[in-house]
Amino acid sequence: MDPADALALLLSPPGRVNPYPTYERLRAHGPVVQAGPMLYLVTGYAEADEILRDPRFGVLDDELRDQFLPGWRESPAVASISRSMLRTNPPDHSRMRRLAAGAFTPRRIAAMRDVVAAQADELIDGMLERGRDGAPVDFMAEFAYPLPVGVICALLGVPAADRPLFRRWATDLTGVLEPEITPAELAVADRGADELRDYFAELVEARRRVPADDLTTALVQVHDADGERLSGDELLANLVILLVAGFETTTNLLGNGLVVLLDHPREADALRGHPEFAPGYVDELLRYDSPVQLTTRMSTAPAAYGGVDLPAGSWLILLLGAANRDPRRYPEPERFDPWRPQIHPLSFGAGPHYCLGAGLARLEAHVAVPLLLRRLPGLALAGEPERRVRLTLRGYATLPLTVGEGATPPVAVAGETADRGTPAGATPVTP
Template sequence: MDAADALTLLMSPAGRLDPYPTYERLRAYGPVVQAGPVFSVVTGYPEADAILRDARFGVMDDDLRDQFLPGWRESPAVLSISRSMLRTNPPDHSRMRRLAAGAFTPRRIAAMRDVVVAQADELIDGMLARGRDGAAVDFMAEFAYPLPVGVICALLGVPAADRPLFRRWATDLTGVLEPEITPEELAVADRGATELRGYFTELVAARRRAPADDLTTALVQAHDGGERLSGDELLANLIVLLVAGFETTTNLLGNGLVVLLAHPREAAHLAGHPEFAAGYVDELLRYDSPVQLTSRMSTEPARYGGVDMPAGTWLIVMLGAANRDPRRYPEPQRFDPWRPQIHPLSFGAGPHYCLGAGLARLEAQVAFPLLLRRLPGLALAGAPERRVRLTLRGYATLPVTVAGSPVTRRGTPAGAAGATP
């Protein structure tokens, strides 16, 4: 199998469901694989990390979209993504990011811990009630989705009653982030984007009538105050903040739970010693990243991994492959929360490093010890169903049983200092 065949396999349904064997086939050709005159794939950790930080590489701008996707302005999904901080370069990217960054400072995130614990406890109560008689409970629907969506919606000021709407809309919209998309899939993404744009248009109008202490009001006031945020940018960034605010964390929670249930010794240690949660979460991010890839375009000639990249080269940076680069992580296929210096690229690096990475980590660091402590009988109840996506890797359904678990609700214990297993 040559590099082109490996890429074809990676884009197939089977390749998307389990990309890791294909990553290794690509890695055999080097940390950077030239797949065309101006197209390369990056699987190496140091190369991916450096490229994401290199000012010579940026995200696809309007001129390039005109070249590769004619008529993109007619697509609500592509327009919504392209006008957000996710798909803009400096100085526009820097301007937009500054407006939202105040809601995600380390101090503000740390102050949200008690809120996250309370929401997680409440969701676990619901799982216990639904699974009391041994019935299977869908972890994705009952915990992995509602926890992060509740947190990000609280930041944005979205009423609790509206939160169940977003899962399908976001699932539809995020199809546009895949490296390949059919016209039929684009139509589905457009439908999700249209619903989200309509919702946030109404929320923006409501915040103009009655400002509140939330991120939506702050962004509306930035728009109304002058040149800092256009109308399209306002809606696009609200959509991206919502979708990115829970999609990645939802996938992290689902992927991570499956890994922990497959490693009962490590799971038992985490249940008794939540003070080690940060290392566990970083290793879970490395081991099965909820975000598998991102893309960049070179604006100047560059050379990485022995491959020359002229200006205009399109790069697919395989974050999931880089996280398993054996040059950076020995025995990368082994789950080991005690690895030294775990720095996964799951949230990217450089100027586009995920704005909500700290919040996602907090939610996972709270959720996993709490789930494992309060639900010692937690177990898979059949085969989980993966979403057939490559960029955003996660489960559609994850049936579990909670029989035999106690109903006590005491929050996350402080935990005594423990030795590594």
């Protein structure tokens, strides 16, 4: 199968639902392959990592977008994403990122551990109540979505009563992140963008009237004090992207990761007894079935990677899910092994656009995954999970489970190890 045919398969519904066989077909052609005029696909780990850090490659900013997507301003979804830090290059990207970065420092994230644990415990209590007598529970709706959306909404100052609104709106909007989108899908994305923008416009006005101790208030005050530092469009666009990115990746990480662990009971048992192993497990879950499968870059100057010359203006699709399974970087990449040495998945990107909330997403998974295993030792699939037909953001639409009898096994003493030793990169943490 040549690269162009492989790309067509990857963009089809079956290819999106399970992209890994297609990644291997592409990998057979090399770590960087040409799939069309000025279009290149990257499957190699080293190549993707270096390109993400190379200043010759940037995201599609306004100047480039005007050349390749004329009329893009007429789409609320494209315009909203384009005004955020997600789709801007330095110096605008650096300026916007600095304004939000204070809410995501390691110290502030670490201080949220108890809050995350309390929310996770409460959600597990709800799963036990709804799953009494063997009734199936949708893990995505009952845990994987409400946990991270509750955390990011608390940071942003979004009232708890409004949180159920965002799952559909975000699902609609994020269709615009797919490498190929139909006019009908774009219309749905535009609807989601309009709803999210309208919501945050009202929240901004509310915070102007009554400031609060939250990130929305902080960004509103920056804008009101100096519109050059953060314009009105940038304020709304970044609030939307902080919300959406703040739960989409973690929701998919929790769903994908739980299915992997249910398929690997021995590894699940080790983590159940030793929650201090969670960092190594989470990194391997990110590598094995990444919640973010791709990102894109445009070259602004000639470059060469993987033995392929990339002229200025080349459009690159970096297949992060394929890079995370590059056998040159990870031997036996199709095997789930949290004991691997040096697990550094590219699921959160690398370089200037490395995910601002990566530390928060990891914390939520470090806390939630072992807690689920300990409190719900009888957790099992209650039917076939339904995958979302998406390539960029890989996750489940529904994940039916039976919760079994609830239990809270004794917590292992930090420093103890399972039969196979401590997972690479794991450091003891207070469960």
